Amino acid sequence: MEFVRIATDLIVGFVSLLIITKIMGKTQITQITPFDFISALILGELVGNAVYDKETGIFQIVFAVVLWGSLIFCIEIITQKFRRSRTFLEGTPKIVIHKGQIDRDALKKSKLDLNQLQHLLRGKGAFSMREVEYAILENDGSISVLKKAPYSQPTRKDLNIEGPLIKLPICLISDGEVIWENVKSIGYDENWLQDQMKTLDVGTYKEIIYAEWKEGEGFYAQKA
Template identity: 45%
Template sequence: MRELLSIVIELSVGLFALLLLTKVMGRASMSESTPFDFISMIVVGDFVSDAIYDPHTHVYKVIFAILFWGILIYIIDLITLKFYQSRRFFESEPALIINKGQIDRKVMKKNRVDMNHLQMLLRDRNIFSLREIEFALLEPNGKVSVMRKSDYEQTNRNDLNIAQKSVSIPITLISDGVVLTNNLKRIGKTESWLESELKKHSVHEPKHVMIAEWRSEDGLYIQKIR
């Protein structure tokens, strides 16, 4: 019974200490935090777990560890505020992953981002086709910020008195040089059809294509590997 009571006390103290630390430091939610923020929360959480599972770790030691770690984070935040160059080390910086409509393969490799992941990030921003993008920045929190091409800027069709047009979801046919045969079947096309379409774009083999997507309204869109 005494051991259970000790766990309850340590959990309660640890919870309120973590909540207080988060409030004081003004941390964003985990989905919007930087890698440094994420590491900080893991380390602080580990302090609390030690208090629960290690009988030799007293609750006062946990409180001290959390407070000391909070002080370190606060000092680092002050450093990043006063010295701009330090932000690159502690917080990293945005990476221009799409420049003037062209995907930068080197930036993708450097940030460990593949084509599927990039497309997922763009869909999260309600962008389903790469042809719509002029610039895209990969932010330190893992999300992307996008500037659309002028032709694809969102407007209210009712304000312009424009008739509605049907839209469809783009289907990826080639990703990183690999033909996605299942997607070809979904649109009722064959690999020989794809090869002939690639030749129209002066592409002789799929391995030279970074991304190829099909949309019924616009046809085939291709970006080559550079």
């Protein structure tokens, strides 16, 4: 019975966390701030501790997750509606290199030392301070770098070269599963896809690990 209780609590906690994560949106991962990080840790701890607490039932787990998720959601709404609250709740990006010069005050306020700064710069392909014109420490701890003109990559506009129109490839098959809505979105049907399979000499879609279609380049696939 103890294993059944733990399994039930884990499943309920998992589903609750999944729902809360979906509601919170992708910014919880892609643009995570220190506050978001701490919130995510506590949310996981609530479920983790409750699972092994015999006095805590399913309803208590759901209540704790929903309440904490609601508080986080309210904070997100506040930061969206009231611009002035973002500085306090999310922080502000800081310019740590300005016109090629390191801003020591900005580094101290951000609790960032020179070695950490160099590490972040190398991650952006800047292996020398002399290459950097501006560096901005973002709220999530990442850094954005604008290199000086001699060290930046030239663009087609700089070289006066007209480039082709960019076309987005459409995934049609992933791990042997056909994404039919994508097939229909490009104006084709199952008969067309079957014809493509014949050119690859395969019997079933399961034999294809990945396939895509791109305007101007046609069908492309790799066998499993």
